[in-house]
Amino acid sequence: MIRAALFLFLTLCLVAPAAAEPLPREAIEAEIVAPYGLGEAVNDQGVWALLNSGGGPAGYVFETGPLAPLPGFSGQPINMLVLLDTEGRFIDVRLLSHNEPIFVSGLGEAPFRAFLEQYRGHAISEPLVVGTPYGAGGAASDNVYLDGVTKATASVRIAHESILAATLAVAREKMQGVSAGPPPRPDPAHDEALDWPRALAEGLIGRLTVTEAELDAAFAGTKWASDGAGGDPEAPFIDLYVVDLGPPALARAALAPETLAEIARFTARAPDDELYLLIEAGRHGLVSEDFVRNTAPDRLSASQDGLPLALRDADILPELGPSVPPELSDATRMVLRLDRRLGFDPTRPWELALQAVRLHGQFQPEPGETHFALSLATPERFFLRPEAPRALSPFEEALRNRAADLWALGALLVALFAALLAQSRLAGLRAFTPLRLGVLAVVIGFVGFWGQGQLSVVTLLAVLRGLKAQGAAGLEVLLYDPFGLLVWAAAIAGFFLWGRGLFCGWLCPFGALQEFAHHLGRLLRLPRWEPPPSLARALLWTGPVALAGLVATALLAPDHAETVAEIEPFKTAITLHFARPWPYLLWAGGWLAVSMVWFKGFCRSLCPLGAAMRLGGLLRLRAFIPRRAACGSPCQLCKVRCRYGAIAKTGEIRYSECFQCLDCVKIHDDPGLCVPLVLAARREGRAK
Template sequence: MIRFLLIWLAFATPLCAEVLTRDQLSAMILAPYELGQPVNDKGVWTLLNSGGGEAGFVFETAPLAPLPGFSGAPIDLLVLLDREGRFIDVRLLHQNEPIFVSGLGEAPFRAFLEQYRGHSINEPLVVGTPYGSGGTASDNVYLDGVTKATASVRIAHDSILAATLAVAREKMQGVGAGPAPKPDPAHDEALDWKALLDQGLVGRLQVSEAQLDAAFKGTTWAHDGAGADPEAPFIDLYAIDLGPPSLARAVLAPETLAEIARFTARAPDDELFLLIEAGQHGLVSEDFVRNTAPDRLTAVQDGLPLVLRDADILPELAADLPPELSDATKMVVRLDRRLGFDPTRPWELRLQAVRQHGMFQAEVGSAHFPVALQTPERFFLRPAAPERLSPFAEALRNRATDLWALAGFLALLIAALLTQSRLAGLRAFTPVRLTILALVIGFVGFWGQGQLSIVTVMAVARGLVAGGLEVLLYDPFGLAVWAAAGLGFLLWGRGFFCGWLCPFGAMQEFAHHAGRLLRLPRIEPPRSLARALLWTGPIAATGLIAVAFLAPEHAEAAAELEPFKTAITMHFDRPWPYLIWAIGWLAVSTVWFKGFCRSVCPLGAVMRLGGLLRLRAFIPRRVECGKPCQLCKVRCAYGAIKPTGEIRYSECFQCLDCVAIHDDKSRCVPLVLAAKRARRVA
């Protein structure tokens, strides 16, 4: 029965919409253009001008580049491209990204897409904010991203590039978009530096000071920087393909080879190149931000730009390489073979040289020096079919600093909780706990956007049935918090996340402390009602997952049952109905401790299920607990202790109050009575 239901749901809820019909597309094409004839069955059409001549192409991105978004479905965009490769327009057809459905709204997304107009596919387009931009006069074209929607904008940008370059290669350049080759791991050659040079396996660009002066001759910058030795090397660039293992072994130290192997395991479709610049120029400007597109380097193949990015690897060279290369500027860059790059066909790496004229508000000029590169076919294998884009390594490097900080925070938190008796026994335990919760709200929540949500559970549920869990890889920070919650299931049950890592839960706890300072009454529902409210979360979670399958167009609206997006993702910057819902629950928490967590929260219901994986009973108990001592039960703010003294771990938030009582000789009733008996005996 379950198998039949899953199969039915898979067919009942397709992830991708069908290609638009001619009538639908015609209504979207505005004068002076009109729709021509279909080019293929993947949504590519010719675009006609007012005279009936072919002006370019019209196509949807979803059929050509079905990169899944957070809803499990691709972001579908309409691209109008002229015959010279310039974007006439990029429009949003359909998206179901949570942040744009009911968070920021679609306005900032549409504003982001407007930036493509007038730009050419021959320009190296890069999402600049928040990935960082380069120095003055960089050849890269930086598009402003959308704050709080980093992953969704990245998905849209990669979809546009992948679909547009596929159309351009096939229809405008006459180059087939077949599968790119991959390095052959079985191919082995004994090579050294001399052999690499003799066989032309190292690309080299040499530009003297005289050649640089000649490049700027007759311009405003002709005499800026002049006066150096004309024969001195201004640029002495070496470029080596690190994809083939034989080439990498010939130039890299063992430590760097191991790092390259780890990188390749994470991103098997990236082709790495080692760049060594032994002249005076260098490779990037002082403003360059690692993990982004190099601002002084661009790459072109078949007349189309290649997506060139820094690999964030600091290479060490092999010991037998010439000594003068050891002190040279070194960098490892990457090119994505899935976006059409083929290292076995000719391509160009272009290095930009910049001069400035004037002291104040200097006028910047540039000259470009190309080096032709091509790696022999013998080092590669050609796969039979292309593989799907994998964004994880890209997103991982973009958030490397945040992830390291999160890893350190989680390591310290887990270490502290593993010695829970010491932590709970601190005289300043409450200030310590509130400090940790403040960090969770500020760093994990507001800064890292690591508030877990039932939306992710809904997307995973759909992905498990229909395939496509790649959406998780666009948010490595959130994925790390999920991993920590999973580890917490084994050690402490649901309490690790719900009690220590949930930003909105932490907000409710601060609200409750504010209620105590304001001397508001503390309200607890009757025991029968409190037990009944424990079922509202599972019912809500079940209903939301059902909506994700049966009515996915309403899934994001239904997920607003959680106030997390309003409070954490949007920083309370939303219309008043959402604010009333989120702030109302915080107000409730001032009198009813964590009311949302203990009743409606659908994510808490999922965490309860995860808590079934708990391997141990981590809260110590005595035989007197519950028989007759009821102190811990009375003091438990969550009502998670049975009258018999046993802990209901499915309801325990790991606040450690009962642990503090258990180890306190002045508060634990059995310990107090034992001490009195000992004094009487003495």
């Protein structure tokens, strides 16, 4: 009961309500500059009419916060003002308010505002992508890549998702009149006896043919007219077949049994994706030479109702079925995926466009392009319409982008859990100290500098505030950073096994930096300093006081919360790699210098996250460090050797202060170090 009460008390203290109310007319009007003017309110969600210089309709003005309140890392939405013209093109995107820690006092707002400037001139019909994590694609790709902000990938992605979600909501309601009903799903019970010839004859397989002559005609009158021309005019430049693989009957008509089984496994993992088989027997070839599998194809684009559809390669190499003509066996094949949760309806007409590119000139050739489109729709009889739409997972893209990092982190955590569960064997290794330092080096380099997995009390405050304000939806702030989420999950699981020791002793990058600083102090023969017992007890309260100060600031003066949170040197040392003004460098570097003489001084005193982590000492399910009756009376060796001061005079372990360094476990199990074992061996020798 005491443990539960403490946890509940901390939760209620840390949370604060969050709301995204539309700004008043005066605030919006101040953001509108000539030649535009602000019209009347369209609804009560912050959408206004935009007027041109003559007072006529020019588009819409709206805030993203009320329409798409995706919580940022502060627990509050990033609110931006979007000016959209009547053609669905961005006039401007401006930052109104935010509390993202990385931009408040880290990088500053300049790179954030520079990122938002990239939307100007682009249309919602363009496939906008943040960053190029898998390569830039071929020349003149239809994808529009927006440059992200280094060290702020998750915050930028949240902002991008907010902009697109709010803009598409306004576009569908005000500019397209499209009713967003629940997306259909293939009906597994519907079956037909189909083979390739019959499906093609009934129009169930889409086909697009473009000859070389038609390609030349498309470039006629341009500087690219003669580039690549001169071949057989009747030869197929594009000979494309498109098959919807969602309906089982159509999939069987096109694919071999082995690929059908692979499709079934893929569909079980991603039930909201509609897969399409593309077979291209012409010269076009579907994608450029620079294409990387499992990414958005750079020569293909799709749209429905005038709005873009997100295409992505499913990374499946299909084998064709026996009824497919043999001449297609050597054709280019690809399986694409479309997400039905984003409004895609395979039963309504949609358009697949292939981009043809010609290059003019020898040095730095200039690309020219034209498009050939195929209209597609699968008959309604193959589908069922569910009663309610399914929510889109907000971190699907983040999981895909960081898959390799997550696998590596998962392997590290599994190995670390296994080693600590066998702590007696681990502590007894002769090479235990080099092994521990090796793990800490990986934590600093991979978990900290590379993975940006340094946990912070700022994230804890944001999550708890979001939970109270939005319920389970408040956890979405973590979903944009799956790497950090996995570290949090490991730390929480470690609470019940080892208290705070797993994270504070093994997974905290700044704590690992302090430990290396202390070893450097030993190499430099600097004196060691330990505070007197009375001062040490007083210093234990500085962390809780700092945590209480952060909570009070968040409740009473939230605008200053991010500034006060700089009491943690984590952002300076780990997130920004010490690239900050000198006051921040003095603070972070000063604590590392202190650790050279006082072992992990920040962890043992002022760390507010460490103060919160002390709950782990109460939530642990077992006393994992072995003790003997003689521990503490008369033997005090473990207490004297404990660099964290986590062992009482009685020999009892204070788990709220234990960092799981295993020094006392090594002493306990060593017959040459443990005083009770040494004395017992002497008595046995005398008896013999």
